[in-house]
Amino acid sequence: MTRTLFSQQPSGGFTAQPLLWSVILVLALATPLYAEAPAATDSSAAPPASAGSAASPASPPPAAPDTSARQPALRYSSVTPEAAAPPPMPLLPPPTGILSAEDAPNDAGKAILVTWRPQSAPDDLTGYRLRAEQLKPAAGKANEEKPATPYVFEHSWPANQEEYRIVIEKLVPGVAVNVSVQAVAGDRYSEPSPVQIAVPKGNWFHTGKIPVGLALAVFIGFLLIFVQKSRSGAKLFVRKIAGLEAVEDAVGRATEMGRSILYVPGLSSISDVATIASLSILAPVARKAATYATKLIVPNRDPIVFTVAREVVKTSFNQVGRPDLYDDNSVFFITDSQFGFAAAVDGIIVRERPATNFFLGMFWAESLVMAETGAATGAIQIAGTDAVNQIPFFIVSCDYTLMGEELYAASAYLGTEPILLGTLKAQDAVKLLILGVIILGVVTSLVGSTALFDILRPPQ
Amino acid sequence: MKLKALLNIDRRIIYLIMLLSVIIPLVAKLDLPTKVTSEVESIFNAIEALQGTGKAVLISIDYDPSTAPELHPMSKAVMRHAMLRRIPVLGITLLPQGIGMGVDALGTTAREYGAKSLEDYVFLGFQTPPLSVMLGLGEDIRRVFPETYDKVPTDTIPLLERIKNYDDIGLTISISGTSIPMSWVATAGTRFNQPVAAGVTAVSAADLYPFLQTNQLVGMMGGVKGGAEYEELLDRLEARLGTAEQRFAAMTAEDAAMYKTDRYMARQIMNPQSIAHLTIIAFVLLGNVGYLLTERGRKRG
Amino acid sequence: MTASATAWISTDLWVWVAAIMTLAIFSFLYRDNPLYKFAEHLFVGVSVGYAIAVSWDRVFLPKIWTGLVLHRQWSMLPPVILGLLYISFFFPRYTWIARYPISFMMGFSAGVALPLTVVTDIFIQTRGTFYESNAAGDPLAPIISVAKFQEFAAHPGVLSALNALYGPLLLLGVVCVMLFFYFSHEQKGPLKVAGMVGMVYLMIGFGASFGYTVMARLSLLIGRIQFLLGEWLRVL
Numbered sequence: 001m002t003r004t005l006f007s008q009q010p011s012g013g014f015t016a017q018p019l020l021w022s023v024i025l026v027l028a029l030a031t032p033l034y035a036e037a038p039a040a041t042d043s044s045a046a047p048p049a050s051a052g053s054a055a056s057p058a059s060p061p062p063a064a065p066d067t068s069a070r071q072p073a074l075r076y077s078s079v080t081p082e083a084a085a086p087p088p089m090p091l092l093p094p095p096t097g098i099l100s101a102e103d104a105p106n107d108a109g110k111a112i113l114v115t116w117r118p119q120s121a122p123d124d125l126t127g128y129r130l131r132a133e134q135l136k137p138a139a140g141k142a143n144e145e146k147p148a149t150p151y152v153f154e155h156s157w158p159a160n161q162e163e164y165r166i167v168i169e170k171l172v173p174g175v176a177v178n179v180s181v182q183a184v185a186g187d188r189y190s191e192p193s194p195v196q197i198a199v200p201k202g203n204w205f206h207t208g209k210i211p212v213g214l215a216l217a218v219f220i221g222f223l224l225i226f227v228q229k230s231r232s233g234a235k236l237f238v239r240k241i242a243g244l245e246a247v248e249d250a251v252g253r254a255t256e257m258g259r260s261i262l263y264v265p266g267l268s269s270i271s272d273v274a275t276i277a278s279l280s281i282l283a284p285v286a287r288k289a290a291t292y293a294t295k296l297i298v299p300n301r302d303p304i305v306f307t308v309a310r311e312v313v314k315t316s317f318n319q320v321g322r323p324d325l326y327d328d329n330s331v332f333f334i335t336d337s338q339f340g341f342a343a344a345v346d347g348i349i350v351r352e353r354p355a356t357n358f359f360l361g362m363f364w365a366e367s368l369v370m371a372e373t374g375a376a377t378g379a380i381q382i383a384g385t386d387a388v389n390q391i392p393f394f395i396v397s398c399d400y401t402l403m404g405e406e407l408y409a410a411s412a413y414l415g416t417e418p419i420l421l422g423t424l425k426a427q428d429a430v431k432l433l434i435l436g437v438i439i440l441g442v443v444t445s446l447v448g449s450t451a452l453f454d455i456l457r458p459p460q
Numbered sequence: 461m462k463l464k465a466l467l468n469i470d471r472r473i474i475y476l477i478m479l480l481s482v483i484i485p486l487v488a489k490l491d492l493p494t495k496v497t498s499e500v501e502s503i504f505n506a507i508e509a510l511q512g513t514g515k516a517v518l519i520s521i522d523y524d525p526s527t528a529p530e531l532h533p534m535s536k537a538v539m540r541h542a543m544l545r546r547i548p549v550l551g552i553t554l555l556p557q558g559i560g561m562g563v564d565a566l567g568t569t570a571r572e573y574g575a576k577s578l579e580d581y582v583f584l585g586f587q588t589p590p591l592s593v594m595l596g597l598g599e600d601i602r603r604v605f606p607e608t609y610d611k612v613p614t615d616t617i618p619l620l621e622r623i624k625n626y627d628d629i630g631l632t633i634s635i636s637g638t639s640i641p642m643s644w645v646a647t648a649g650t651r652f653n654q655p656v657a658a659g660v661t662a663v664s665a666a667d668l669y670p671f672l673q674t675n676q677l678v679g680m681m682g683g684v685k686g687g688a689e690y691e692e693l694l695d696r697l698e699a700r701l702g703t704a705e706q707r708f709a710a711m712t713a714e715d716a717a718m719y720k721t722d723r724y725m726a727r728q729i730m731n732p733q734s735i736a737h738l739t740i741i742a743f744v745l746l747g748n749v750g751y752l753l754t755e756r757g758r759k760r761g
Numbered sequence: 762m763t764a765s766a767t768a769w770i771s772t773d774l775w776v777w778v779a780a781i782m783t784l785a786i787f788s789f790l791y792r793d794n795p796l797y798k799f800a801e802h803l804f805v806g807v808s809v810g811y812a813i814a815v816s817w818d819r820v821f822l823p824k825i826w827t828g829l830v831l832h833r834q835w836s837m838l839p840p841v842i843l844g845l846l847y848i849s850f851f852f853p854r855y856t857w858i859a860r861y862p863i864s865f866m867m868g869f870s871a872g873v874a875l876p877l878t879v880v881t882d883i884f885i886q887t888r889g890t891f892y893e894s895n896a897a898g899d900p901l902a903p904i905i906s907v908a909k910f911q912e913f914a915a916h917p918g919v920l921s922a923l924n925a926l927y928g929p930l931l932l933l934g935v936v937c938v939m940l941f942f943y944f945s946h947e948q949k950g951p952l953k954v955a956g957m958v959g960m961v962y963l964m965i966g967f968g969a970s971f972g973y974t975v976m977a978r979l980s981l982l983i984g985r986i987q988f989l990l991g992e993w994l995r996v997l
Contacts (some may be wrong), residue, residue: 212876215883239947337801343793389663392971395964403963409944428945434887435939441891442932445903453900456888458650458880475790482979482986486997524808529984530977556815557808586819591873606823646874646881655896662977666970674889675896676881683973684980729983736979 092190095128095183096120101198106460109173109202116164116181127184129156131192132168134177156184171200208459222429227422236425238413243382243400247414250380251288254355260295261285262354264345264370265309266361266385267301267338274386275305277407278361279312280415281384285358286316290325297348298331301341306333342366346373359383359398360407363390371397384410474743481739485732492731499672500689502679503657506631507541515630516548516623518597520644521565524557527637527661533726534659534687535565535635539581540723541694543573544703548619549581550629552605554590554640559609572707572719577610578617585609590640594647598626598654626654631678635659641668645676659686684733687726695723771993780993783985890935904928934962 097118104111114130132153153168171177176199180192230236254261263285265278282298289296298313300306310331317326334344346369349357357374359367359381367383367390374381375397383394384402394401402410405427412421441452507517519538523531542549551562566583575581584605587593596604601624602614614620622628632648634641634656641658648654655678658668662683671677681690698704708716721728771777785800829837843865849858888894893901905928913921940952941959948956991997 209876211884212879215879216875237946238944241944337805339789340793340798340801343789347793388667389970389974392967392974395967396971405942405944424944428943431939431943434883435936437887438890438932438935441888442903442905445891446905446907450892450900453888453892453894456884457898458885460653479986482983483990486983486987486990527981529987530980556812556819559815559819586815588816588820591870595873606827642881646877650877650881650885662973662980666966666973670886670889674885675894675898676885678896683976684983685976729980729987732983732986733976733979736983737976740975 092183092185092188094191094193095181097181097193099179099181099193099196101132101177101179101196103198103201103203104167104169106203106206106208107200109200110171111167111169112171112177112179112198112200114164114166114168114179114196114198116166117162118159121159121183124185125159125183126186127156127158128164129154129182129184129189130164130166130179131182132177132179134171134175136172137175159184173200173202175199206459208457211455212459218433219426219430222426223423226425226429227419230418230422230425236421238409238421238424241402241406241410241413243384243402243406244410244413246380246382246400247285248288250356250358250382251285251292251294253380254289255292255294257355259355260297260352261289261356261358262345262348262352262374262379263296263298263358264361265298265300265305266359266363267341267366268305268362269302270304270308272362274360274362274407275302276417277411277415277420278384279305279308280411280417280420281358281360282309283312283316283416284414286313287320290317290320290322293322293325295327296330297352297354299341299345299348300331300333301336301338303333303336306331338364338366339369342369345370349373349377349379353377354379357381357398359385359394360402361385363387363394368393368397374398478736478739481736482732485735486728490731490735492734494688494692494727494730496689496692499680499682500686501693503538503631503633503681504541504679504690504693506655506657506678507538507545507547510542510547510630511545513630514622515628516550516619517542518550518552518629518632520632520634520636520640521551521553521558521562522555522634522636522638522640523561523661524555524637525561528561529729530661530684530687531635531637531659532561532565533684533729534681534690535561536569536722537687537690537694537726538633538635538659539565539569540573541690541697543569543575543580544694544698546580547630548623549575550601550623551581551583552593553586554588554593555638556586559586563609568719568722572722578608578612579619582614582617582619583609584614590643591647594644595651597629597648598652600625626652629654631655631657633657633659635681637661637664639664639667641677642671645671649676657681684726684729688730691723691726769995771995776992780989783989890932904931933958938962 095118097116099117100115102113103109104113112132114132116128116130118128130153134151136151151171157164168177176197179196179198180194182192183190226236251261263282265282266272266275268275270276286296288294296313298309300309310328313331314323314326317323334341348354349370350373354374354377357371357379359371359374360383363385364387367385367387371381371383371394381398382400382402383398384407385391385394386404386407388404391401391403405424408420409424411417412424437452437456444450444452510517517538519535521535523535539549539551549566551566553559553562562583562585566581569575570577570581577583584601585608587604593604602620605614607613608617626632626648632644632654634644636658637660641656641660641664644656644658649656656676657678657680658671659681660668660683662685665680665682665686668677668680668682672680681687695704708720711719771780782800782803785796788794789797825837825841828834829841843862846858846862849855885898889904891904893904895901906925909921909925909928913925937955937959939959940955941963943952946952987997
């Protein structure tokens with residue numbers, strides 16, 4: 001038995017399969033719950049070489065929008081690396097209001113959130129000027145004395161809002177930022193307000209990704225439940241697929257006409273889901289061929305798929321008690337060249353003139369080359385692929401086509417693999433869930449609510 | 461009998477008719493008008509909006525010579541537009557075979573517009589795996605690409621001092637014959653809020669319309685038609701600005717003729733394309749008429 | 762003008778090589794033959810060799826050789842060792858060792874790609890089914906809107922009709938196609954009707970995909986014909 005990652009046979013002692021799935025599961029579940037990992041304190045005096053990946057695109061700060069409703073915070077990353085010139089001589093009294101500065105939530109520790117709610121203002125006030133200063137630790141050896149480099153962010157906004165919320169980015173994590181506000185009246189400035197101090201810190205948990213985490217947990221939960229159910233032998237209903245009803249007739253037709261069955265399990269490798277699904281369907285087809293003593297031809301493009309297909313066919317013939325009918329040469333490897341394989345299959349179709357052709361698995365541009373040749377010989381053709389671009393070609397040249405997920409459903413229906421069946425049922429459950437969300441969304445949108453829309457917003 | 465003949469035309473005759481419907485418009489230099497769609501115009505407007513912002517355009521050249529007839533013209537058209545407007549261009553590729561395509565496209569367009577390597581554009585070359593590249597560009601371009609295609613260390617390039625990551629890139633355009641544009645939408649678009657546009661082969665175009673509908677893609681150039689539309693938009697812009705005439709006047713006649721042909725490549729392909737499409741439609745209708753009449757005859761008989 | 766530019770056929774060796782290889786591949790239309798086989802094998806060999814050379818020169822040398830060996834960035838050692846474990850594939854007794862780098866890569870890819878896929882392909886697409894949004898992701902208007910129907914009633918026309926029907930048609934298509942691929946219940950009654958409607962939508966979509974694919978193939982053919990007639994034979 002070929003030793004593959006998904007083999008059911010343990011590979012002599014230690015099997016990595018549970019470990020593999022555990023790793024995937026843990027990472028998949030854990031990743032959406034993390035914000036970016038908090039960065040180490042940057043002790044370099046040079047301007048930061050890497051920007052916070054959670055930062056919005058830096059752009060010249062626009063004029064503050066004129067609205068009384070709470071707006072999302074504006075984000076600014078234009079930090080000047082040099083120390084700014086000292087502010088002009090204050091001529092106005094300091095502004096009155098509530099200034100607060102705190103660590104920005106859901107980030108890697110390079111941003112702070114500043115909120116300024118002005119209370120009373122002189123009549124000739126034209127705007128406010130925010131100043132945020134951070135002393136970046138100097139790089140170099142410990143015994144060297146180097147002055148810290150101040151990073152200063154300054155910007156002005158017109159005085160037409162009840163509240164200003166600003167996120168200042170590209171800061172050094174763990175180093176205090178001094179924030180103050182000045183009132184502006186034309187070319188006159190006030191004394192700065194009392195300084196507020198904020199320390200940017202990285203967050204372990206990104207609250208904006210909770211919906212993503214929940215969605216993944218629900219899906220993985222469904223997967224585990226249904227796979228477990230399937231493994232324990234519970235009967236899980238899968239409806240019949242139209243193309244599958246024709247399999248029996250197609251095999252019977254080949255038997256009556258005394259001709260062979262051609263089964264092409266796709267051109268992809270064993271790690272492709274479509275190939276696995278195809279090989280699951282090959283088993284019952286081979287059993288039927290053995291029962292009716294019909295010749296079965298299985299050409300392969302991938303060497304590993306060839307070895308697996310050979311085992312599948314041999315086992316199927318044994319299962320119906322006809323090992324004598326099994327021919328090793330009926331399952332063979334041709335070439336790994338895409339169009340070379342297609343040309344060889346065309347040659348088989350023209351020479352052998354099989355009564356039934358199965359094209360199940362992953363196909364690319366060669367799909368129509370083979371299917372058209374088969375159609376020209378008058379064979380009944382059943383195709384199935386999840387390659388969306390090839391489905392139209394199979395539809396026009398084959399009698400039955402299994403489209404996309406129908407191939408997986410067919411393999412779950414015909415095959416004996418509990419993971420395939422459990423996965424299919426889990427997907428169905430999630431489909432219903434998504435349908436429910438869509439209908440709920442339509443209904444709530446008709447009454448003007450954007451709650452569901454906001455829940456599904458991509459995390460920033 | 462005649463109806464049967466309609467349904468059973470020898471395929472070699474069909475090949476011959478298709479070949480003639482391609483060759484005749486090419487040789488006759490047919491010139492059909494190009495209508496522009498909103499999907500392509502969106503990309504054009506997005507690049508226009510980058511003027512004066514200091515932000516760059518990142519072009520991911522992820523195709524090989526097998527899809528070059530569809531993708532190379534649109535690649536060049538986008539680069540021409542950016543260079544015309546003096547918007548810095550960063551070229552990368554996630555496929556080994558894309559290197560040659562990138563060198564040709566950037567080299568040709570840079571020579572035409574007098575753009576200087578490392579100042580107006582940088583070809584960073586190939587890196588892999590794609591997912592790591594897309595994620596890494598959100599942190600630091602220079603860490604993902606330690607050197608350019610010409611083996612110049614990227615930390616010595618002044619342009620890349622200013623353009624560090626997605627924050628400094630105004631638009632990412634993925635030009636590919638594979639599903640790489642969808643990965644760009646998922647990583648750069650969703651994770652980093654980076655505006656992403658796509659230039660794809662016609663085979664993949666249908667798969668990307670859901671992303672257009674939700675504005676996850678700024679715009680899309682689908683197949684050679686998309687390239688033709690972008691060329692048309694660029695020509696209209698240059699006609700308004702009068703820049704094309706000045707530029708060609710400063711070149712030798714041979715160079716001017718070569719660039720003029722090169723700028724028209726996608727539209728040149730669209731001429732026989734349109735005729736071939738009409739031929740196929742005629743065959744499809746013929747086949748269906750023959751089939752319906754045969755069925756009717758069979759039912760009567 | 763140079764003599765080569767005015768020649769009736771190209772005198773560039775590599776144009777001739779490309780033209781001969783193109784014709785060799787086209788000979789498959791007649792039937793499989795040694796010339797086609799040679800061209801195909803040459804293409805496969807050259808593309809694999811090129812990929813190896815590029816990976817060596819552009820990935821291994823600047824990142825691993827320069828980083829690990831020349832600059833002694835030891836942090837690169839664990840991933841390099843993990844990557845080297847792939848070589849165990851060539852030793853049948855030790856193939857199981859390769860499961861470690863494979864599981865690490867699969868875990869990393871799944872961990873990174875899963876949340877992004879959920880957001881990109883499910884969340885944003887789902888909400889795009891009931892709300893139009895702008896590039897920033899802010900809601901603009903409901904997909905299905907009474908106002909659009911009122912607009913159609915006030916100003917009947919093709920555009921206003923399409924605008925009003927767009928939302929219901931989109932919703933109908935999404936729901937019916939999803940129910941077409943629902944396998945846990947027998948398709949009877951309303952489910953059967955929904956499945957049939959879904960099938961219609963699928964066929965329309967496949968028809969568009971078919972047309973696009975034909976367009977793509979034709980473009981590639983035209984590109985080759987342009988090359989043969991233009992660069993090689995200088996007819997164009």
